Amino acid sequence: MSGGAPTATGGHDLAGTGVLYRLALRRDRIALPVWVYLGTAMVASTVFSFDKLYADEASRRTFAAGIDGNGSLRALYGPVFDGSTTGGLTAWRMGVFGAVLAALMSTLLVVRHTRAEEEDGRLELVGAGAVGRRAPLTAALAAALTANAALAALVAAALLAAGQDAAGSLAFGLSLGATGLFFAALAAVTAQLAETARAANGLAGAAVGAAFVLRAIGDSGTGTGRLGWLSPLGWSEQVRAFAANRWWVLLLPLAGAALLTALARTLVARRDLGAGLLPQRPGPAAAAPALASAAALARRLQRGPLLGWTAALAVGGAVFGGVAKGVVDLVGDNPQMAEVLARMGGQQGVLNAYLSSIATVFGMVAAVYAVQAVLRMRAEEVSGRAEPVLAGAVSRLRWAAGHLLFPLLGTALPLAAAGLTAGLAEGLALGHGTGPAVGRMLGATLVQLPAVWLTAAAALAGYALLPHRAAAGWTGFGVFVLVAWLGPILRVPQAVLDLSPFSHLPHLPGGRLDAAPLLWITALTALTAAVALAGLRRRDLG
Numbered sequence: 001m002s003g004g005a006p007t008a009t010g011g012h013d014l015a016g017t018g019v020l021y022r023l024a025l026r027r028d029r030i031a032l033p034v035w036v037y038l039g040t041a042m043v044a045s046t047v048f049s050f051d052k053l054y055a056d057e058a059s060r061r062t063f064a065a066g067i068d069g070n071g072s073l074r075a076l077y078g079p080v081f082d083g084s085t086t087g088g089l090t091a092w093r094m095g096v097f098g099a100v101l102a103a104l105m106s107t108l109l110v111v112r113h114t115r116a117e118e119e120d121g122r123l124e125l126v127g128a129g130a131v132g133r134r135a136p137l138t139a140a141l142a143a144a145l146t147a148n149a150a151l152a153a154l155v156a157a158a159l160l161a162a163g164q165d166a167a168g169s170l171a172f173g174l175s176l177g178a179t180g181l182f183f184a185a186l187a188a189v190t191a192q193l194a195e196t197a198r199a200a201n202g203l204a205g206a207a208v209g210a211a212f213v214l215r216a217i218g219d220s221g222t223g224t225g226r227l228g229w230l231s232p233l234g235w236s237e238q239v240r241a242f243a244a245n246r247w248w249v250l251l252l253p254l255a256g257a258a259l260l261t262a263l264a265r266t267l268v269a270r271r272d273l274g275a276g277l278l279p280q281r282p283g284p285a286a287a288a289p290a291l292a293s294a295a296a297l298a299r300r301l302q303r304g305p306l307l308g309w310t311a312a313l314a315v316g317g318a319v320f321g322g323v324a325k326g327v328v329d330l331v332g333d334n335p336q337m338a339e340v341l342a343r344m345g346g347q348q349g350v351l352n353a354y355l356s357s358i359a360t361v362f363g364m365v366a367a368v369y370a371v372q373a374v375l376r377m378r379a380e381e382v383s384g385r386a387e388p389v390l391a392g393a394v395s396r397l398r399w400a401a402g403h404l405l406f407p408l409l410g411t412a413l414p415l416a417a418a419g420l421t422a423g424l425a426e427g428l429a430l431g432h433g434t435g436p437a438v439g440r441m442l443g444a445t446l447v448q449l450p451a452v453w454l455t456a457a458a459a460l461a462g463y464a465l466l467p468h469r470a471a472a473g474w475t476g477f478g479v480f481v482l483v484a485w486l487g488p489i490l491r492v493p494q495a496v497l498d499l500s501p502f503s504h505l506p507h508l509p510g511g512r513l514d515a516a517p518l519l520w521i522t523a524l525t526a527l528t529a530a531v532a533l534a535g536l537r538r539r540d541l542g
Contacts, residue, residue: 012130012132013132013133013134013135013269014132014134014135014138015130015131015132015135016126016130016131016132016135017132017135017138017139017142018139020113020126020131020135020136020139020140021138021139021142021143023139024109024113024139024140024142024143025143025146027113028109028112028143030471031471031474032105032109032143032147032150034471034474034478035101035105035147035151036105036147036150036151036154038101038482039098039101039102039105039151039154039155039176040151040154040155040158041482041486042094042097042098042101043090043094043098043155043158043159043172044158044161044162045486046090046093046094047086047087047090047158047159047162047164048162050086050089050090050093051086051162054086054089057084057085060083060084060085060086060088060089061083061084063083063089064080064083064084064088064089064092065083067079067080067083067092068080070326071220071326072220072322072323072325072326072429073323073326073327074219074220075216075217075219075220075323076096076216076319076320076323077092077093077095077096077097078092078095078096078215078219078237079092079219079237080092081237081240081241081242081243081244082168082240082242082243085164085165085168085242086162086164087159087162087164087165087168087169087172087241087242088168088241088242088243090159090164090172091168091172091237091240091241091242091243095172095175095236095237095241096212096215096233096236096237098155098176099175099176099179099180099232099233099236099237100208100212100233101176102148102151102176102177102179102180102183103179103180103182103183103208103211103232103233104183104205104208105147105148105151105180106144106147106148106180106181106183106184106187107183107184107186107187107190107201107204107205107208108187108201109140109143109144109147109184109187110140110141110144110184110187110188110191111187111190111191111197111200111201111204112140112197113136113139113140113143114136114137114140114188114191114200115191115194115196115197115200115276116197117136118273119195119196119197120382120383123136123273133268133269134265134268134269137188137191137264137265137268138265140188141184141185141188141261144180144181144184145181145184147180148176148177148178148180148181148184149177151173151176151177151180152173152174152176152177152178153173154173155169155172155173155176156169156170156172156173156174157169159172159173164242165242167245168241168242168243168245169241171239171240171241171242171245171246171247172239172241172242174239174250175235175236175237175239175241175249175250176236178235178236178250178253178254178257179232179233179235179236179253181253181254181257182232182253182254182256182257182260183204183207183208183232184257185256185257185258185259185260185261185264186204186207186260187200187201187204188260188261188264189260189263189264189267190203190204190207191264192264192267192268192271192276192277193267193276193277193278194276194278195275195276195278195280196276198304199276199278202308208233210231211231211232211233211234212231212233214227214228214230214231214233214234215227215228215231215233215234215237218230218231218234219234219237232252232253232256235249235252235253236253293402294389294394294398294399294402295398295401295402295405296402297389297402298399298402298403298405298406299402299405301376301380301403302373302376302403302406302410305369305372305373306369306373306406306410306413306414309365309366309369309414310413310414310417311417312365312414313362313365313366313414313415313417313418314414314417314418314420314421315421316362316365316418317362317417317418317419317420317421317422317423317425317441317445318421318422318424318425319425320358320361320422320425321355321358321421321422321423321424321425321426321429321441322425322426322428322429323429324351324354324355324425324426324429324430325429325430327350327351327354351430352509352510352511353507353510355422355426355440355441355444355509355510356444356507356508356509356510356511358422359419359422359441359444359445359447359448359508360448360484360502360505362415362418362419362422362445362448363415363445363448363449363451363452363502363505364481364484364485364502365414366411366414366415366418366448366452367411367451367452367455367456367477367480367481368477369407369410369411369414370407370411370452370453370455370456370459371407371455371456371459371473371474371477373403373406373407373410373456374403374404374407374456374459374460374463374473375459375463375473376403377399377400377403377463378463378467378473381467381541386399386541387541390541396536396537396541397533397536397537400533400536404456404460404529407452407453407456407459408453408456411449411452411453411456412446412449415445415446415448415449415452416442416445416446418441418445419438419441419442419443419444419445419446420438420441420442422441422445423437423438423439423440423441423442424437424438426441440508440509441509443508443509443513444508444509447505447506447508447513447518448502448505450501450505450517450518450521450522450525451480451500451501451502451504451505451521453521453522453525454476454480454501454521454524454525454528455476455477455480455501456525457524457525457526457528457529457532458475458476458477458480458528459473459474459476459477460473460528460529460532460533461476461528461529461531461532461535462474462475462476463532463536464532464533464535464536464539465531465532465535465539467539479499479500480499480500480501480502481500481502483496483497483499483500483503484497484500484502484503487500487503501521501524504517504521505517505518505521506518
């Protein structure tokens, strides 16, 4: 895969790295800024909220003391190391989830520019030129370094702009960036192990999940605090930004990233191009009768992600439902906190407001799956696999219908799973019966479906009408989620909030079920999908 000297050990194994690095940034010129903006906006909105809710040090310390005695919230967010400043509370609230966001951004980026390129055959064409064996891997890691450096710098700048301590702001930003670098290097290893991009992402995602669980057990206050040190996410919070500012802890993720990078560079030279180090199970010589139609093939391609997202939302429902009692105890008599929760979803008390807000979050997460399911058609098209299917007696609309069943009907499964587990966990935590709690939460999650459908229809329109713009399918999702998520916190005008279908949904549990917005959102979904399918029929594929 290189021109000139042998690339496994020779001096040309990095040839072309600069070109591939610039190409990676060019291809992700929209996706990466969105990831970085999302992380920065989450931190900025959080520090803004805490500044409004707890304007004096006494109220902040009282809030932090409530968290210290609440094991469920510590397991979810971690302990508060500095309860005297707004920056310290922001580090508590966003430290773990900001690190998770950096980890996901990094793993997806590295796999996209390494294993995914091999799987699609593009890396073989690139390697036919003067490109070194390790150049694609090095370029992908350099792009991840750039993205995480930008995230760290902008997060620190946002905290500084909010009037927070400079050292704490820098420590917090660097903790997120260093965590992202660790998981970028980990993804570089999984890209060598797995033969497909989906499997590589799955291995890296499982590592992120395991790190979260280890950290949660360590922070839960059950005498297992040392387990947190086994988790890269635990390292991020142990920097203790705005408290001790332990800079030496940053050496742990950086050293881990260096070791994993060295391992990935060794592995990439020891395997064949296009192959993974983990053995693949051979498939049957002939297709089963159940794969005799385009819809059956779509079902086979889509079932894995559907089951994965269903399991993820089920776990999320159990976690967030289980901390319902902790949230109620923490809010107590704080009217400002109750007001914010009520503004984000629900009018019938703190508990209903909290449950309504997490139901909205589940709807947004389900919308991510819906967009991915729609854009599977784009992946099939650009890889050339859709062409032989459509060469037979299969129309474009029939082919699209097989895939669209999943974002339209399949999204009900992960939402129902989230509602079921959240209701069970909430009922057990509060001791008021699981049956009524499950019913309330199922209604709250399933009412998100029209907004999820409209998001999927917007993605379909982007794919069908603007096929050569990679971010077109995600544009609607980005607008809908950012408006609904950050709008209430930032108190944006109602006209802006109205841009998101999630802002029009009934606030359940606790609110009134109004069918009108559900009907007009569904009608708008049908209209958008019809326009998109008409465009898909008329344009050239590929």
